[in-house]
Amino acid sequence: LVVGNLNNPYFSAITMGAYEAFEQDFQLLLTISNPRSIEDPLQALSAIPNQVQGFLTEAWALPLILSSGLSSNIVALDWQETHKPIVSTVGFDLTQGIKDLAKHLLDLGHQRIIYIDADISAPSFEKRRNLLNQFLQEYSNSKIFFQRERSEITLESSASLFADRYREWEALGITAIVCATDMQAFGIIGEAPSLGIKLPVDFSIVGFDDLPLSGVIAPGLTTVRLSGHDLGFESAYLMKSMIKYRRRRAPL
Helix, strand or coil: CEECCCCCHHHHHHHHHHHHHHCCCCCCCCEECCCCCCHHHHHHHHCCCCCCCCEEEEHHHHHHHHHHCCCCCEEEECCCCCCCCCCEEECCCCHHHHHHHHHHHHHCCCCEEEEEEECCCCHHHHHHHHHHHHHHHHHCCCCCEEEEEEECCCHHHHHHHHHHHHHHHHHHCCCEEEECCHHHHHHHHHHHHHHCCCCCCCCEEEEEECCHHHHCCCCCCEEEECCHHHHHHHHHHHHHHHHHHCCCCCCC
C-alpha cells in the first residue's frame, strides 16, 4: 500500500480499511512516500521484494509503479473517470455530493467563492474542483466568482495561505472558502481566531472527507463525506479477487 502521509487521518483510515479487508490472507506492506518528490517513492519501491503480489496505490504514485515493473496486479485508489484507467481502479461517485454542496452554498447566498485545491496533481482533486464550479454555474442565475488557490494538505500550509491572503479575499467580497480536504479546512479554522476572523460569520468554510474531527471542531465543519476506510477496504477486496482469479477487474 502506497500512501503519502499518515499524519493525515484520511490516509490512516485507508490503511486500516485495507488491513481489515486482507484479514489473515495476505501481509500488508506499507510504503509512505512524498508525492512531491520523484526520487523518494522510487527509492522506496526499489526496496520492495519481487514476491509482492500487488500494489494498492494513491493515483499520484501510479506512473512510478507502472514504470517499476514490480507487479502486474495494481489497484489505483480514488481514481476518477476524467483520466482513462489503465489498471484496476476504485473511486468515489462524487457527483451527487458535489451537486448537494453547490446547492447548499447557493441557498446560503454565496456568490463569491475561494477554492483551496491540493498542491499535488490527482484525478480526484481535479474532478472535485471542476464539478463544483460546473454545478455552481449551472444552478445559479448569475455568474459565480470561483477562484482557485493551492496549499499542501497540512494544517500549517493552509493556515499560512489564509493568513497571507484573507485580507485580499475580504476585498474581493469572498464569503465562502471551499477546501479540497478537511485537513486544509482545519488549518484555516485554527488560524482564524488569531487574525480576528469569526467563522462562519466572516467566511463559511467547507471541506471534503468528513474526518471524525469535523463533527467536534468548533465551529463545526460542513464537509462532503468520502470514507477513507471504505476506499481502503474495497481496494483491498478488489486486489484479493484479482490475485485469486488472476485477471484485471472492472473499475469499482
